[in-house]
Amino acid sequence: MIPFLWLILLTHIRWVHTADLANVQTSQVQNIFILAGQSNMSGRGGVINHGQNGMVNETWDGVIPPECKPNPNILRFSAGFQWVEAQEPLHQDIDLGKVCGVGPGMSFANSILKRDPSIGVIGMVPCAIGGTNISEWARGGVLYNHMIRRTEAALQGGGKLQALLWYQGESDTETLEDAKLYKFRLKRLFKNVLHDLQSPTLPVIQVSLASSIGPYKEQVRKAQLGINLPNVRTVDAKGLPVGMDYLHITTLAQVQLGQLLADAFLQTQTTQAVLLPIQPVTCNAPKSCSNFVFDLLLSPFR
Ligand SMILES: *[C@@H]1O[C@H](CO)[C@@H](O)[C@H](O)[C@H]1NC(C)=O
Numbered sequence: 001m002i003p004f005l006w007l008i009l010l011t012h013i014r015w016v017h018t019a020d021l022a023n024v025q026t027s028q029v030q031n032i033f034i035l036a037g038q039s040n041m042s043g044r045g046g047v048i049n050h051g052q053n054g055m056v057n058e059t060w061d062g063v064i065p066p067e068c069k070p071n072p073n074i075l076r077f078s079a080g081f082q083w084v085e086a087q088e089p090l091h092q093d094i095d096l097g098k099v100c101g102v103g104p105g106m107s108f109a110n111s112i113l114k115r116d117p118s119i120g121v122i123g124m125v126p127c128a129i130g131g132t133n134i135s136e137w138a139r140g141g142v143l144y145n146h147m148i149r150r151t152e153a154a155l156q157g158g159g160k161l162q163a164l165l166w167y168q169g170e171s172d173t174e175t176l177e178d179a180k181l182y183k184f185r186l187k188r189l190f191k192n193v194l195h196d197l198q199s200p201t202l203p204v205i206q207v208s209l210a211s212s213i214g215p216y217k218e219q220v221r222k223a224q225l226g227i228n229l230p231n232v233r234t235v236d237a238k239g240l241p242v243g244m245d246y247l248h249i250t251t252l253a254q255v256q257l258g259q260l261l262a263d264a265f266l267q268t269q270t271t272q273a274v275l276l277p278i279q280p281v282t283c284n285a286p287k288s289c290s291n292f293v294f295d296l297l298l299s300p301f302r
Pocket residue numbers: 050051057058059
């Protein structure tokens with residue numbers, strides 16, 4: 001099943017790769033946000049498992065709270081590189097092979113429009129893929145390239161890149177080794193994204209994990225909270241209700257999270273906020289900068 005899903009993902013991404021970037025239509029989008037990470041960012045709010053005896057048979061309940069309703073001023077960048085009116089589930093043509101539900105994106109965008117109606121049209125670029133670990137998001141990998149290409153394409157229609165919203169980590173709580181390397185990998189990821197998108201002062205709003213299935217949650221959480229990069233803001237998921245599956249935050253939690261993300265973003269836009277450039281990752285021998293070699297060198301276990 002897993003290899004099959006990867007095949008879908010790869011063929012899909014390959015198709016995106018050959019899409020004609022120059023054909024992205026000029027849009028009225030003024031504010032562009034990247035949404036990336038794993039399932040909680042993709043959205044599983046309202047996804048219910050009807051399966052019995054360990055069987056998985058999931059459906060989305062279709063419940064869309066008022067805070068997540070569509071709005072003509074909120075668009076999303078589709079898998080086919082088109083700006084379309086956004087609606088839940090925001091990641092349904094991106095996070096393929098899963099049952100997607102409510103994520104934080106619509107609540108985030110509605111909340112921003114409510115608090116700052118003059119900000120203009122919001123365009124979201126969904127890129128999150130459920131079940132992914134941070135190593136899979138490393139520069140040069142399929143997920144990373146997909147995110148960068150989609151963002152670059154989205155920007156061709158006009159508009160300003162405003163922030164990267166990031167919610168990930170659960171998949172790195174399973175082994176001590178991954179948990180220990182999490183901070184380094186996360187920091188490197190953020191630096192690379194800002195460098196590759198030529199946006200050294202781009203705000204990054206991340207969500208720290210509150211609980212997890214894996215045993216090394218505390219290490220990952222500490223890594224997230226301890227990340228010392230300018231312009232990285234952290235919203236804490238602590239206290240947000242987790243659903244019956246013990247794995248994903250609920251629809252109502254996603255509504256709250258979207259609002260917290262909006263607060264954090266708007267704080268970076270006040271006149272008092274100072275956005276400093278993030279220094280790119282430096283490496284003397286660019287070829288050996290590959291994540292594989294990096295991890296190998298850093299990992300005491302390999
Ligand atoms: C999955 O659950 C739905 C809702 O309970 C049910 O209608 C459907 O028959 C189930 N499908 C399978 C394959 O069990």
